[in-house]
Amino acid sequence: MMLAHLVVLTVLCAVASARQAVVDLGYSQYRGQTLSNGVAQWLGIRYAAPPLGPLRFSAPQDPDEVYGVQDASQQGPLCISIDSYPIPGGASEDCLFLDVYAPAGFRGRSTKLLPVYVFIQGGGFNVNGNPYYNGTGLIQAADMGIVIVTFNYRVGPYGFLSGAEIREGGSLNNGLKDQIQVLEWVQKHIEKFGGDPDHVVIGGDSAGGASITLLLSAYNGRDDGLFHAAAAESQSFAAMYTVDEAQFAYDDLVDRTGCNIAADTLDCLRNLDIETLQSQNIATPLPGALEPPLYFYAPVVDGDLVPDYTYRLFEEGRFIRVPVIFGDVTNEGTVFTPQNLTSITAVNNFLRDQFPAITDSHLARIKDYYLQNVDSAQRYPNATRYWRPASNAYGELRYNCPGIAMSAAYADADAPSWNYHYSVLDPEDEASGDGVYHVVELNAIWGPDNVWYSEDVGSPPPASYYTSNAPIIPVMQGYWTSFIRSFDPNTFRYRGSPRWETWERGHRGDEGHRLFIRTGETRMESVPTDQWERCEYLISIGVELTQ
Missing domain, CATH: 3.40.50.1820 (Alpha/Beta hydrolase fold, catalytic domain)
Structure with missing residues (x-):
């Protein structure tokens, strides 16, 4: 019964x-x-x-x-x-x-x-x-x-x-x-x-x-x-x-x-x-460019x-x-930048293909910041010595420095703003040179079993997110879901995670405070002075580049 x-x-x-x-x-x-x-x-x-x-x-x-x-x-x-x-x-x-x-x-x-x-x-x-x-x-x-x-x-x-x-x-x-x-x-x-x-x-x-x-x-x-x-x-x-x-x-x-x-x-x-x-x-190539850009259509x-x-x-x-969060990974530009660049001219042409309004003066300053020491740059399989320096320039120009600018703008407006630097190391990606590549943190935020990819769209999660880097998943999900639930990444953060401080004013000399995220090493950090110097210049020419 x-x-x-x-x-x-x-x-x-x-x-x-x-x-x-x-x-x-x-x-x-x-x-x-x-x-x-x-x-x-x-x-x-x-x-x-x-x-x-x-x-x-x-x-x-x-x-x-x-x-x-x-x-x-x-x-x-x-x-x-x-x-x-x-x-x-x-x-x-x-x-x-x-x-x-x-x-x-x-x-x-x-x-x-x-x-x-x-x-x-x-x-x-x-x-x-x-x-x-x-x-x-x-x-x-x-x-x-x-x-x-x-x-x-x-x-x-x-x-x-x-x-x-x-x-x-x-x-x-x-x-x-x-x-x-x-x-x-x-x-x-x-x-x-x-x-x-x-x-x-x-x-x-x-x-x-x-x-x-x-x-x-x-x-x-x-x-x-x-x-x-x-x-x-x-x-x-x-x-x-x-x-x-x-x-x-x-x-x-x-x-x-x-x-x-x-x-x-x-x-x-x-x-x-x-x-x-x-x-x-x-x-097709944009007006004034030699090759098609990475992404042809965009908002106008x-x-x-x-x-x-x-x-x-x-x-x-x-x-x-x-309340806002902005942030980036360490190596934003690696998956976009051609690995076969063989000269400063080739690097300049790649940047012109993406930003046709860029001038020789802009490129000279970018060379000074990123390409002065290409001979001593770390080499990677299947890539020239220009690849990683050029990818650093492209990554900061399109991703890292805009994130810093956005956090600074919100801090100036006295609005709650948090910024992160995602630097979770995967052995295979470090060896290939891709490093902590563009939007890899999606695997930690959603969980590697919940991201979708196919032969044509997306990429599989790094293997380490199932092993050595698995502990970063609850940390990221804790911050993200806390922000969703309370407009603050700290309220419901994962037990033992450090407090994520707001950006504050975010000017060089004050440095800007962001969360450095790495398995077992997550902590607050200030934006390094050399990155501030590069970003101040790139942000200053942003309107000239039509960003």
Whole structure:
């Protein structure tokens, strides 16, 4: 008899769990899954209408109503990336989907809503570079006390094609507008998953980190109440064009697709079948450059959503004051810089390809800072003596120094600001020369089993994150989830972790205080004087380089 009661109780609990996993969003209902680890997930939720046909190159629109309960057990397709033809399986132009992870049955245990973490993936605005990350590890590290949202957004020309025709007949910076659409979706719907719309933390890596700075300074720092704190990893400061300056990319695409003979070139582009359009979705050299840049498409200064260069916006105080984290890894530039550079001229050409506005005077100063002692630089397999010095220059120019500038700007505005220097050493990566490479800390924040990678996107976690560097995972997750839960990385930090002090003023002489993160050695440090000197110069020319 007792066994029969247990069977009935088990069935009833399973039915209740299944019912609880169905969420009604008004425009559609989605049935998620309750996993054995105590986390519920809803995958592949449409947050905007398919950006097809007349909506190609347009701002995101609300999704249409769909009747019946939709299955939410599979992620939506990736947004199509540049330089990928034939279109790979699992990618589509119809790609505006999000995933939600939440503690299972939370609303049945308490009426208190949970903090929300919305993660913006990177990929240089040309690829969805960190898709499908699983929120389980972070939720468990947060004592089952947060809700997580991840999503895809349009990249390449689908998200960032610019020019007069786009401005007049379409919409600019649509990849960023997709992100805002997600944040507006969160305000409307996250309560149905147990999340608190009044406690939303945005985070992102690389281009996702750049998105954080762009959202903080959007509309000249207008606060629409869409988020309440922000954490940026390796915030990327690429060169930015104005709409008029970006016209060349539109014209080139029109020429390559044969739309140059059409009376309405934008209408022609919108009516191309996706295979034809994608076959011409390629990177070409920027004006004045020799080779295509690492990332061809990017947000443009449109005078509205992106009103000015990022450096200028923050220098002039045109940004939202919320608690923030900025930070970087030790070797930001290694995975981007060609290993076959054989001369100072080759290094200069590489930098010009990324920053066409860079001058001979700028390059001479960069040579003085980074390339004076290339003969004594440490050598690595398959790389010339110029590689690591050039990668140091590129890494600080695009990532490290912008992070320092952002923390300093927030300290000057008397807003809470924390900065980190991630330097967890992996033996294989140290031997190859990649070192502590760009966004490797994602493996510690999410947990190495929760990051997604494929043959074309992402890279597997370093092996040491399962062995000698496994202890850094709860440390990073403790800081991150504490910030998500309380807007302070210290409140719920992992037991025994050092207190993460704020940046303070962050000027040379005061040095700026950041968290040095390494397995068994995590501590506070000041920015070294020599890095301050280099960064002061690189920050000072940032607007000239259109960053």
